[in-house]
Amino acid sequence: MRPLILQTLERLGVEVKLGTAITGVDASGVLTSTGERIQTLTPIWTAGTVAAPLTRQIPGDKDRFGRLMVDAHLRCPQAKAIYAAGDTACARTDEDDNDDPNTVGSEAEYTKMSCQHAMPMGRYAGHNAAADLLGLPALRYSQVMLGTILDLGRHDAIFAAGSGDEAVVALSGAAAKPLKRWINETLIYPPRADDLIGALEAGHPVNRTVVPAGLGC
Template structure:
């Protein structure tokens, strides 16, 4: 009977996990009849989640079946609702509501994260850019507003959240709104955050450039007071301020998939599983975790991976290697990703690109924008569906020469 490897999730970590696992089997001369790799996800596509703040979000997905066929990875369409570590089985629900279970010898969980939605009254009326469906709904809403008479409320968007996503959404909006409402429309974009500074997790170095971009684009900020209610007229902050807005976009942080909690009680504040150096779950030794559901050290200095595409890609490669190497008796690898870079899109102002955890600015304005464009349109996309290129893209050590 063949060994069965299941990969749950088709985000960046899941797809790269499939590439990494297939590469191990190919290198070991193992056939699919000996070790079967199956990827499970609701749709056979990779949503390009880092681009959901851009226009035309309906185009931000890449088909996966040709790629999976090239590397001989099976695909099962459905959502995993339960993981039974004791039985080594997962419960899958298909789109039509049918339930079935799949057994595994090794499991790689890469089920990602979702937008955190705290119990704020009226939050269900806010939009987001969490997934394609959300971003498309927002775009359709803006198109509907464009058919209505111009008013201050119609022309105002409140973006709740002053982190990475909130910044990129807010700085892209002036251009998008003028394209929809007219070049002379009096656009107002307001970023609201409970922190005292914009981009609190980005550090001091990028902040002056973000402030310059906000001023250049006319983006306003309301900081130091969290949103306590959302209604049809806008948002209200804890300080009592009401900001009238026809559109509210929630960008208030992320939380790991609830499947993580089924593996271990050792979770961080974001719901991520504490993993060993080889991404194994100590409490479930047949399970490995990568991407947004993993709290994993990136280096020997005590830095942990972020919920980011760049960490998900490399962690997925390592997770794929380890989940396939383990049943074959091949030594697993220690996940390490010492290089860290940040590229923040700032709309028509440009972008900033920094390197290192202290975020030393390397590129700004048009040069930064060119780097961001390269990242968003080239680097984060998966390889062409030919076997040689696909297997090469699964190498977890490629980044280190």
């Protein structure tokens, strides 16, 4: 995705400084690790995600973002009455259970702090918590869909199917924009509070999302 992203940013007049860290912010600008000073009254910081502080109260292993390490049923192994999902939980998205998410260069695939993972995780964790109470078998969390879609301004977006080194750009530019718009404006919203049937349907662990025709997928 990177070459296409850089092309679009260049066309939009956005200057990119790869491999450069921000070392200081003050009222009139920022200082970078190369010693450059950028004058601005409006610095916008978008880096650094961390799990909600509530996770600190739950015993068990955490990853470097403070997320609870959960098992294949999204249960906390050292606090078995607790299931975790979304940004608070780190789960394997592949079948191999033996690896450490904090190991740099680890080949293992883990959930990311993203809607794509949070939505199915919520469905599985909810299902399994209810199944636990009813004495029914739990379902193993599985991530059916993996991809990345990035908005690149008013007219452009980019969509890559798959993850990591295997990701393949499937749509880009104006062709990807309707898909991104549908995700942002429709897909990520839960049903209305009074739509009980819709809520049960949306919470079903088996993903029944249908991408509308004409969005390029």
